[in-house]
Amino acid sequence: MSCNLLHRQPILRRPDGSGGALPALTLITLFFVVPVVALLLRSVTEPVPGLHNYATLFGDGTYARVFFNTFLVATVVTTVTVIVAFPVAWMLAIMPPALGSIVFGIIILSMWTNLLTRTYAWMVLLQRTGVINRTLMDIGLISQPLPLINNLTGVTIGMVYIMLPFMILPLVGTLRAIDPMTLRAAALCGASPFEAFRRILLPLSLPGIAAGGLMVFVMSLGYFVTPTLLGGTSNMMLAAMIAQMIQSLLNWGLGSAAAFILLVVTMALYALQLRLVGAKRMTGGI
Amino acid sequence: MKLILTGILAGLLAATAAHADEMVFTSWGGTTQEAQTKSWAAPFEASSGIKVLQDGPTDYGKLKAMVEGGSVAWDVVDVEMDFAIKAAKDGLLEPIDFNVVPKADLDPRFTTEHAVGSFYYSFVLAWNKGAVSGEPAGWADMFDLTKFPGKRTFYKWSAPGVIEIALLADGVPADKLYPLDLDRAFKKLDTIKSEIVWWDSGAQSQQLIASGEAAFGQLWNGRVFALEQDGADVGASWNQNMTAADVLVIPKGSKNKASAMKFLATATSPKSQAMFAEASGYAPINTAAKAEMPADVVKSLPDAYVDGQINLDMNYWAENRDKIAERWYAWQAK
Numbered sequence: 192m193s194c195n196l197l198h199r200q201p202i203l204r205r206p207d208g209s210g211g212a213l214p215a216l217t218l219i220t221l222f223f224v225v226p227v228v229a230l231l232l233r234s235v236t237e238p239v240p241g242l243h244n245y246a247t248l249f250g251d252g253t254y255a256r257v258f259f260n261t262f263l264v265a266t267v268v269t270t271v272t273v274i275v276a277f278p279v280a281w282m283l284a285i286m287p288p289a290l291g292s293i294v295f296g297i298i299i300l301s302m303w304t305n306l307l308t309r310t311y312a313w314m315v316l317l318q319r320t321g322v323i324n325r326t327l328m329d330i331g332l333i334s335q336p337l338p339l340i341n342n343l344t345g346v347t348i349g350m351v352y353i354m355l356p357f358m359i360l361p362l363v364g365t366l367r368a369i370d371p372m373t374l375r376a377a378a379l380c381g382a383s384p385f386e387a388f389r390r391i392l393l394p395l396s397l398p399g400i401a402a403g404g405l406m407v408f409v410m411s412l413g414y415f416v417t418p419t420l421l422g423g424t425s426n427m428m429l430a431a432m433i434a435q436m437i438q439s440l441l442n443w444g445l446g447s448a449a450a451f452i453l454l455v456v457t458m459a460l461y462a463l464q465l466r467l468v469g470a471k472r473m474t475g476g477i
Numbered sequence: 478m479k480l481i482l483t484g485i486l487a488g489l490l491a492a493t494a495a496h497a498d499e500m501v502f503t504s505w506g507g508t509t510q511e512a513q514t515k516s517w518a519a520p521f522e523a524s525s526g527i528k529v530l531q532d533g534p535t536d537y538g539k540l541k542a543m544v545e546g547g548s549v550a551w552d553v554v555d556v557e558m559d560f561a562i563k564a565a566k567d568g569l570l571e572p573i574d575f576n577v578v579p580k581a582d583l584d585p586r587f588t589t590e591h592a593v594g595s596f597y598y599s600f601v602l603a604w605n606k607g608a609v610s611g612e613p614a615g616w617a618d619m620f621d622l623t624k625f626p627g628k629r630t631f632y633k634w635s636a637p638g639v640i641e642i643a644l645l646a647d648g649v650p651a652d653k654l655y656p657l658d659l660d661r662a663f664k665k666l667d668t669i670k671s672e673i674v675w676w677d678s679g680a681q682s683q684q685l686i687a688s689g690e691a692a693f694g695q696l697w698n699g700r701v702f703a704l705e706q707d708g709a710d711v712g713a714s715w716n717q718n719m720t721a722a723d724v725l726v727i728p729k730g731s732k733n734k735a736s737a738m739k740f741l742a743t744a745t746s747p748k749s750q751a752m753f754a755e756a757s758g759y760a761p762i763n764t765a766a767k768a769e770m771p772a773d774v775v776k777s778l779p780d781a782y783v784d785g786q787i788n789l790d791m792n793y794w795a796e797n798r799d800k801i802a803e804r805w806y807a808w809q810a811k
Contacts, residue, residue: 253807318690319628341674424633424675424809432810438538439634440802 230447237444244448261429265411268350272358280362302356313349345421358403365399405464499528500733504555506533507680508703516752517744527736544569549730552737555595558722562795565591571727577738582765592724594762599718599779603701604693606710615716617646627692630685633675635802637789655793702758715782721789
C-alpha cells in the first residue's frame, strides 16, 4: 500500500507548484480566516477592550449550565447513535451487496431530505397530542401523555435520527474490512456470540466507532435547529445561546466570545480525530 | 477588521437590495404580514408605481448588522415599540419626515421622532375549549394548576407581557406594576415553570392552542381573531388585556428613504389602517380610521375592551430592556 503511494506521487504533482491552489486559498482566507479573526477581535473589543466577555462566560452560572448542557446532549446523542448504528452497520457489512445497496440508498436518501422538514415531522410525532402519544393512549398503555418533546428525550430522538448516517457510513467501512473468519475461529474455539462480539468484533471496529463518534459529537456541539424545536428552554445549547446573544440581546461581544470558544473546542476535537484516524491508518498498514 | 466583517455580512444581506423603483418592507410573516401586504403595500404600489418587496421575519440582529455595515437592505421594518425607542437612542434609525407623513391623526402614544405606529394589539388569555374544563376568568387562573391543569403557553422572548402577567396574578394592583418587581415575578413564574410551553412566533401560538398541545396561553389578540375566523374551537378572555404596539421604522442608511417615507404615509392613513384592522383584528393607530370601518369590526378590537385594560409601559421597557433580558434568559435556561 505505502509502496503504491510512493509510485503515484510524482504523477499527481502539478508542474506549476502551488499556483493551482491559489483560488481555493483566497476563498478560504476571505470567507473563513478573515471572519474568524474579526470574530476574535470583536470578542475582546466590545463593548470595551479586555477579556471581560470571556470572564462573564466562564464566571456566570447560567452560561456554565449551557456549556454543561451542550456537552451532555452531545455525549448522550453520540452514545445512543453508536448503540443504534452498530447493528445496522453490521447488517450492511454482511448483507448480500444487491440488498445492501438498497438499504444504503434508503439511509442516504434520509440525509438528502430537508433537515427542518424532518425535525418538524418529529414534532408532529412526539408532541402530547401527537401520533405516538395518541396511539399509546388509545390502546390503553398509558393514561397521561408521555413527555417526549421540549426536553432532553425529544432532542436525543431527533438528533440521533439525523446523526445516524454519519455514524453508519464510517462504521460499515471498518466492519467490512474485518475478516468474518475471525468470528468463526472464535466460535470454533468455544466463544459465545456475546464473547465473540466483545473480544473480537468490538475491538476491531473501534477505529470506525471513534471516527464516526467524534464526527457526531463535533456536529452535535454546534447544532441549532433540532434542539431549538424539540428541546425546552432549560436544555438550551451553545448555538441557541449564541443566536440569542446576537439576535435578541444584540450583545455581539459576548456572542462572539461564545462562538469563539465553540470554535476552539471543535478544532481541538477535530485535531484529536485526525490523530485517531492517523493511528488507524498505521495499524491498518501492519 | 470589525468593519470588514460587518461589511461582508451586510453585503451578503444586501444581495437582495431593491432597485430605485422598489423598496423592501420587512415584518413578522404569517397572517399579520399578509394583511399588511394586502392593506398597505398593494394600494401603495397602485398609487405610487413603486414596487414593495416583502421580506421577513424581523430580526433585530440583522437590522443592526445592516446599519453598522452601511449596507441596508430593508427600507421599512415593523418592530416592537420598546425596541424602536432603544434603537433610536443607539442611532440605528432615520428620523421620520412628518412633512411627508401626516401626523395630525396619529395616536400620540405610538408616535415618536423615529417611528410611527404600525398597529396596536392586546395580549389576551385564549384557550382550547376541548382541552379546558370551565372558563379561565383571568391571568390568575393560568397559575392555578389544580383548577386548570395542563400546559400553558407564553411568549418566549424577553418582551413586555409575561412579567406583568405574573405580577398581576400574584396580586400586584395594575397601577403599581412599574417599576417591575422581577424577583417577585420570577418567583411566581417558578410555580408553573414545568407546565410552560414557549411560543416564539405567532403561527406557533396558534398551532399550540388549536391542536390542544397547550390548553391555554397568552396570545396576541389578532392571532386569536384569525383562529376564530378559521372556525377553531377557542375561547378568549379580555380581562386585564395588555396593550402594546408595533411601530414602523426606517433603518439608518436606507437606500430608498424617500419611497419609505411615502410608504409610511400610506400605511398610517385612515383608509389603510381601517383595511388592516379589518383583516387582522389589530387596532388602528390612526384615530380617524374607525370612521372607515364596519361597526362589528370596531367592536372586536382592543379599543372595545378598555375596561381593565393595561397599557404596557414601553418607555420603562426601553430603558430596562437589556437588564430584564439578561435575567429573563438566565431564568429560562435554569
